Amino acid sequence: MITFENLTLKYADKLAIDSLSLTIEAGEKVAIIGTSGAGKSTLLAHLYLLLKDNAAYCSQKQGLVDGLSTYHNVYMGALAKHHWVYNLANLITPFKKPLSEVNDLCRKLELDFHLSKKLSTLSGGQRQRVALARALYQEQSIFIGDEPFSALDPIMAKRLLDLVFARHETVIMVLHDKSAALTHFGRVIGLSQGQLKLDIPHGEITSNHIDELYSGSVAEIVPETLNHA
Numbered sequence: 688m689i690t691f692e693n694l695t696l697k698y699a700d701k702l703a704i705d706s707l708s709l710t711i712e713a714g715e716k717v718a719i720i721g722t723s724g725a726g727k728s729t730l731l732a733h734l735y736l737l738l739k740d741n742a743a744y745c746s747q748k749q750g751l752v753d754g755l756s757t758y759h760n761v762y763m764g765a766l767a768k769h770h771w772v773y774n775l776a777n778l779i780t781p782f783k784k785p786l787s788e789v790n791d792l793c794r795k796l797e798l799d800f801h802l803s804k805k806l807s808t809l810s811g812g813q814r815q816r817v818a819l820a821r822a823l824y825q826e827q828s829i830f831i832g833d834e835p836f837s838a839l840d841p842i843m844a845k846r847l848l849d850l851v852f853a854r855h856e857t858v859i860m861v862l863h864d865k866s867a868a869l870t871h872f873g874r875v876i877g878l879s880q881g882q883l884k885l886d887i888p889h890g891e892i893t894s895n896h897i898d899e900l901y902s903g904s905v906a907e908i909v910p911e912t913l914n915h916a
C-alpha cells in the first residue's frame with residue numbers, strides 16, 4: 688500500500704525523521720509508539736499526505752471550528768462528497784439524511800447531547816470524540832490517528848478503538864497506551880529520535896520491548912534483526 692526508503696524530514700534545521708524505511712500493507716493495523724518528540728506526529732502527517740485520497744486523519748490539532756455546532760463539525764467529514772450548493776444549503780438548514788447519520792454516529796461515540804451544541808462549550812474528551820466522528824463520517828478505508836483517545840478514559844478508549852477497527856480496513860495510529868498497542872494491533876512500530884527502533888509483529892512484541900523503547904535502552908529491533916535472531 689505504501690513504501691518508502693531513507694525518508695528524512697526536517698523542520699528548518701531540526702531533524703524530525705532520520706533515514707526511515709517502511710512498508711505498510713493494506714489491511715494492517717499498526718501502532719506507532721515512542722517518547723515525546725520522537726517524530727511520531729511528523730511521520731503520521733507524512734503518511735496522510737501520501738494516502739489522503741483514501742484516508743481519514745484524526746490529528747492532535749483536531750481542526751474543529753469552535754463557532755459551529757457539533758453537527759456541522761462532524762458533517763465537515765463529508766464536504767468533499769457533495770456539491771458546494773448542497774453543503775451550503777445544509778449549513779443553513781441541515782438535511783434529514785445527514786442529520787440522522789451524524790446523530791447515529793454521535794450516539795455510538797457516546798456524545799449524548801443535542802447536535803446543535805457549539806464546539807466551544809464541549810469538554811476536551813467530547814471535542815476529541817467529535818473529531819473522531821468527523822473522521823469516521825468520511826467512510827474511508829484507511830484511518831490515521833494521532834493519539835485520538837488521549838483525553839478519554841481507558842474503557843471508552845478501548846470501545847472506540849474497536850469501532851475504528853470495525854470501520855476501517857487499515858489503521859495506523861500513534862498511541863501511548865501500552866496495553867492497547869500490545870493487544871489490539873497486528874504490528875508495533877517504535878520511534879526514537881526520528882529513527883525506527885522497533886518494528887515487531889503481534890505475538891513477538893512484549894511489554895519489555897515497549898518499556899525499553901521509552902527508557903531509551905532499546906537495541907534496534909526491526910525485521911532484519913528478527914530474521915537473523
Ligand SMILES: Nc1ncnc2c1ncn2[C@@H]1O[C@H](COP(=O)(O)OP(=O)(O)OP(=O)(O)O)[C@@H](O)[C@H]1O
Nearest residue numbers: 698701702703721722723724725726727728729730
Ligand atoms: N513545527 C515545528 N517546527 C519545528 N520543529 C518541530 C515542529 N514540529 C515538531 N518539531 C520537532 O520535530 C521533532 C519531532 O516532533 P513530533 O511532533 O513529530 O514528535 P512526536 O513524537 O509526535 O511528539 P509528541 O509525542 O510530543 O506529540 C521534535 O523534536 C519537535 O520538537
